Amino acid sequence: MTFAHLDSLALQPFRPNIASHAELGASLTMVVMEIGPGQEDTGHQHPFDQCGMVLSGSIEMFVGDERRLLQAHDGYFLPAGVIHGWKTFADAAKLLDVTPARPKA
Amino acid sequence: MTFAHLDSLALQPFRPNIASHAELGASLTMVVMEIGPGQEDTGHQHPFDQCGMVLSGSIEMFVGDERRLLQAHDGYFLPAGVIHGWKTFADAAKLLDVTPARPKA
Numbered sequence: 001m002t003f004a005h006l007d008s009l010a011l012q013p014f015r016p017n018i019a020s021h022a023e024l025g026a027s028l029t030m031v032v033m034e035i036g037p038g039q040e041d042t043g044h045q046h047p048f049d050q051c052g053m054v055l056s057g058s059i060e061m062f063v064g065d066e067r068r069l070l071q072a073h074d075g076y077f078l079p080a081g082v083i084h085g086w087k088t089f090a091d092a093a094k095l096l097d098v099t100p101a102r103p104k105a
Numbered sequence: 106m107t108f109a110h111l112d113s114l115a116l117q118p119f120r121p122n123i124a125s126h127a128e129l130g131a132s133l134t135m136v137v138m139e140i141g142p143g144q145e146d147t148g149h150q151h152p153f154d155q156c157g158m159v160l161s162g163s164i165e166m167f168v169g170d171e172r173r174l175l176q177a178h179d180g181y182f183l184p185a186g187v188i189h190g191w192k193t194f195a196d197a198a199k200l201l202d203v204t205p206a207r208p209k210a
Binding site: 001002003004005006007009023025026027028030032048049050051053055061063064066068070073074075076077078079080096098099100101 | 106107108109110111112114128130131132133135137153154155156158160166168169171173175178179180181182183184185201203204205206
């Protein structure tokens, strides 16, 4: 995609209960991701920043000691090396998420 | 910011008729930018990807030969090295925009 309406972008199965569309550029990876209700990532870290925003629904995120229930148009910036995770409850969450491009395998 | 509601984030003057808030991470720069009506960037390029979405308002963008009027929740991915620009009309446009972090001066 160069331009696309993010709410109606076609998503593909990515992991159980997560569907996504990823744009793999030379220096950025831009992902639209929909996470179903009742899912959780209890925490992980990586040596690069990650940022984005909630398009619709709601998701709890934590980074370090900070925890917040995020809803539409709430943004996040997760600094490199800091443990972060997320949890959904009754709602699904659709996110726009950006990371640096990963080295090609 | 770690978490922030992007529609109500305090913006600072950045250039004439553009206000912004930039989050400068180790590997990503995340910017919320509000561009006033009747503004234009006739085209430029840079050797890194740029991506984001419209939070509110409308803005015409072009990249290479593709041109689109973008509105709320329309996203864009501008590949490294491709000439791109934008133009606003009667409306202001508020964007979430992400680029790789620039080398520190």
